Amino acid sequence: MMRMFALAPLLALVACSPTTSPQAGRGLFDQNCVQCHGKDARGGDTVPDLTGLALRAGGPYPQSMVLDKLDGYARGQAAYAGVEMPQFGYLLTGPLMRVELPDGMSREMPEKIVALDSYLRSIQRAGD
Ligand code: HEC
Numbered sequence: 322m323m324r325m326f327a328l329a330p331l332l333a334l335v336a337c338s339p340t341t342s343p344q345a346g347r348g349l350f351d352q353n354c355v356q357c358h359g360k361d362a363r364g365g366d367t368v369p370d371l372t373g374l375a376l377r378a379g380g381p382y383p384q385s386m387v388l389d390k391l392d393g394y395a396r397g398q399a400a401y402a403g404v405e406m407p408q409f410g411y412l413l414t415g416p417l418m419r420v421e422l423p424d425g426m427s428r429e430m431p432e433k434i435v436a437l438d439s440y441l442r443s444i445q446r447a448g449d
Contacts, residue, residue, distance in 0.1 A: 340432045341418070346440025349433055353409055362444055375445040382442050385422055391434045412437070 339345060350362070357368045364370040375382040393408040412433045420435055421427050 338418075338432070340416070341435040341439060343436075343440045343443040346436035346438070346443075349412070349437050350440055353412070354437075362441075371441055372444050372446050374441060376447070381423065382445055384438060384442070385424070387438055387441055388420070388422075388428065388430060388434060391437055392430065 350358075351360075354362075354371075358364050358371050359368075362371040369377075374387065378386070390406060391409070391412060393413070413431050414433070416432050417429050418432055418435060419427050420430050420438075
Protein backbone atom coordinates (compact mmCIF):
# COMPACT_ATOMS: atom_id res chain seq x y z
CA MET A 322 0.00 0.00 0.00
CA MET A 323 2.77 2.42 0.97
CA ARG A 324 4.26 1.80 -2.44
CA MET A 325 1.23 3.10 -4.31
CA PHE A 326 1.16 6.33 -2.32
CA ALA A 327 4.81 6.89 -3.07
CA LEU A 328 4.23 6.35 -6.80
CA ALA A 329 1.35 8.81 -7.22
CA PRO A 330 3.41 12.03 -7.24
CA LEU A 331 5.93 10.39 -9.55
CA LEU A 332 3.25 9.60 -12.13
CA ALA A 333 1.99 13.18 -11.96
CA LEU A 334 5.50 14.38 -12.74
CA VAL A 335 5.79 12.18 -15.82
CA ALA A 336 2.45 13.45 -17.13
CA CYS A 337 3.70 17.05 -17.35
CA SER A 338 7.29 16.28 -18.13
CA PRO A 339 9.67 19.23 -17.88
CA THR A 340 11.45 18.00 -21.02
CA THR A 341 8.38 18.71 -23.18
CA SER A 342 7.12 21.88 -21.49
CA PRO A 343 6.79 25.16 -23.41
CA GLN A 344 9.72 26.43 -21.31
CA ALA A 345 11.93 23.56 -22.52
CA GLY A 346 10.77 24.32 -26.07
CA ARG A 347 11.68 27.96 -25.61
CA GLY A 348 15.24 26.93 -24.73
CA LEU A 349 15.48 24.81 -27.88
CA PHE A 350 13.95 27.63 -29.91
CA ASP A 351 16.56 30.08 -28.63
CA GLN A 352 19.33 27.67 -29.60
CA ASN A 353 18.07 26.59 -33.03
CA CYS A 354 15.47 28.91 -34.48
CA VAL A 355 15.95 32.56 -33.49
CA GLN A 356 18.61 33.20 -36.12
CA CYS A 357 15.89 32.98 -38.79
CA HIS A 358 12.50 33.28 -37.08
CA GLY A 359 13.70 35.93 -34.59
CA LYS A 360 13.73 36.12 -30.79
CA ASP A 361 9.99 36.94 -30.77
CA ALA A 362 9.29 34.27 -33.46
CA ARG A 363 7.75 36.94 -35.69
CA GLY A 364 9.89 36.03 -38.71
CA GLY A 365 10.73 38.54 -41.42
CA ASP A 366 10.65 39.10 -45.17
CA THR A 367 11.91 35.64 -46.08
CA VAL A 368 10.86 33.62 -43.01
CA PRO A 369 7.32 33.03 -41.71
CA ASP A 370 5.93 34.50 -38.48
CA LEU A 371 5.52 31.54 -36.10
CA THR A 372 3.09 33.38 -33.82
CA GLY A 373 0.62 33.39 -36.71
CA LEU A 374 0.49 29.65 -37.45
CA ALA A 375 -3.09 29.26 -36.19
CA LEU A 376 -4.24 32.50 -37.84
CA ARG A 377 -2.80 31.52 -41.21
CA ALA A 378 -4.30 28.05 -40.92
CA GLY A 379 -7.64 29.80 -40.40
CA GLY A 380 -8.49 27.99 -37.20
CA PRO A 381 -6.88 25.79 -34.61
CA TYR A 382 -3.13 25.51 -34.25
CA PRO A 383 -1.94 23.24 -37.14
CA GLN A 384 -0.08 20.69 -35.03
CA SER A 385 0.42 18.01 -37.72
CA MET A 386 1.94 20.52 -40.13
CA VAL A 387 4.30 21.81 -37.43
CA LEU A 388 5.42 18.31 -36.46
CA ASP A 389 5.97 17.41 -40.13
CA LYS A 390 8.03 20.54 -40.60
CA LEU A 391 10.15 19.93 -37.52
CA ASP A 392 10.93 16.26 -38.06
CA GLY A 393 12.05 17.11 -41.59
CA TYR A 394 9.22 15.21 -43.25
CA ALA A 395 7.86 18.33 -44.96
CA ARG A 396 11.22 19.91 -45.54
CA GLY A 397 11.55 21.85 -48.75
CA GLN A 398 7.87 21.57 -49.60
CA ALA A 399 7.33 25.28 -49.25
CA ALA A 400 10.39 27.37 -49.99
CA TYR A 401 9.61 30.88 -48.87
CA ALA A 402 11.12 33.54 -51.06
CA GLY A 403 13.82 31.05 -51.99
CA VAL A 404 14.85 30.25 -48.40
CA GLU A 405 14.32 26.74 -47.11
CA MET A 406 13.75 25.61 -43.58
CA PRO A 407 16.81 23.53 -42.62
CA GLN A 408 16.63 20.03 -41.24
CA PHE A 409 17.77 19.59 -37.65
CA GLY A 410 19.26 16.16 -36.99
CA TYR A 411 19.89 17.23 -33.39
CA LEU A 412 16.16 17.61 -32.73
CA LEU A 413 15.65 13.97 -33.69
CA THR A 414 18.05 12.70 -31.03
CA GLY A 415 17.13 11.72 -27.46
CA PRO A 416 14.08 10.00 -25.95
CA LEU A 417 10.91 9.42 -27.97
CA MET A 418 7.33 9.73 -26.80
CA ARG A 419 3.89 9.05 -28.25
CA VAL A 420 1.81 12.12 -29.12
CA GLU A 421 -1.96 12.08 -29.57
CA LEU A 422 -2.97 14.23 -32.55
CA PRO A 423 -6.25 16.11 -32.95
CA ASP A 424 -7.32 13.84 -35.83
CA GLY A 425 -7.31 10.83 -33.48
CA MET A 426 -4.02 9.44 -34.77
CA SER A 427 -0.93 9.16 -32.62
CA ARG A 428 2.72 9.42 -33.55
CA GLU A 429 6.01 8.54 -31.94
CA MET A 430 8.05 11.74 -31.77
CA PRO A 431 11.34 12.88 -30.24
CA GLU A 432 10.73 14.81 -27.00
CA LYS A 433 12.66 17.81 -28.33
CA ILE A 434 10.18 18.21 -31.17
CA VAL A 435 7.24 17.83 -28.79
CA ALA A 436 8.75 20.58 -26.60
CA LEU A 437 9.14 22.95 -29.57
CA ASP A 438 5.59 22.18 -30.64
CA SER A 439 4.24 23.04 -27.17
CA TYR A 440 6.26 26.26 -27.15
CA LEU A 441 4.95 27.29 -30.58
CA ARG A 442 1.41 26.48 -29.50
CA SER A 443 1.86 28.70 -26.43
CA ILE A 444 2.84 31.79 -28.47
CA GLN A 445 -0.01 31.83 -31.01
CA ARG A 446 -1.80 35.14 -31.48
CA ALA A 447 -5.61 35.20 -31.28
CA GLY A 448 -7.23 32.68 -33.59
CA ASP A 449 -6.18 29.48 -31.79
C1 HEC B 1 17.85 28.98 -41.83
C2 HEC B 1 16.67 29.65 -41.39
C3 HEC B 1 15.67 28.88 -40.52
C4 HEC B 1 15.90 28.28 -39.29
C5 HEC B 1 17.19 28.23 -38.50
C6 HEC B 1 14.61 27.77 -38.87
N1 HEC B 1 13.66 28.02 -39.80
FE1 HEC B 1 11.69 27.51 -39.69
N2 HEC B 1 11.42 28.20 -41.57
C7 HEC B 1 12.35 28.83 -42.35
C8 HEC B 1 11.78 29.13 -43.63
C9 HEC B 1 12.49 29.84 -44.78
C10 HEC B 1 10.48 28.64 -43.63
C11 HEC B 1 9.43 28.70 -44.77
C12 HEC B 1 9.70 27.61 -45.77
C13 HEC B 1 9.25 26.29 -45.28
O1 HEC B 1 8.17 26.20 -44.68
O2 HEC B 1 10.00 25.31 -45.50
C14 HEC B 1 10.26 28.06 -42.30
C15 HEC B 1 9.09 27.49 -41.88
C16 HEC B 1 8.82 27.04 -40.61
C17 HEC B 1 7.56 26.52 -40.17
C18 HEC B 1 6.29 26.41 -41.01
C19 HEC B 1 5.61 27.76 -41.02
C20 HEC B 1 4.42 27.83 -41.93
O3 HEC B 1 3.56 28.66 -41.67
O4 HEC B 1 4.38 27.09 -42.92
C21 HEC B 1 7.69 26.19 -38.86
C22 HEC B 1 6.64 25.62 -37.93
C23 HEC B 1 9.07 26.49 -38.49
N3 HEC B 1 9.73 26.99 -39.59
C24 HEC B 1 9.61 26.28 -37.25
C25 HEC B 1 10.97 26.39 -36.98
C26 HEC B 1 11.57 26.00 -35.73
C27 HEC B 1 10.81 25.48 -34.51
C28 HEC B 1 12.91 26.17 -35.86
C29 HEC B 1 14.01 25.79 -34.90
C30 HEC B 1 14.08 24.39 -34.56
C31 HEC B 1 13.15 26.73 -37.18
N4 HEC B 1 11.95 26.85 -37.82
C32 HEC B 1 14.40 27.10 -37.67
C33 HEC B 1 13.64 29.13 -41.98
C34 HEC B 1 14.27 28.70 -40.84
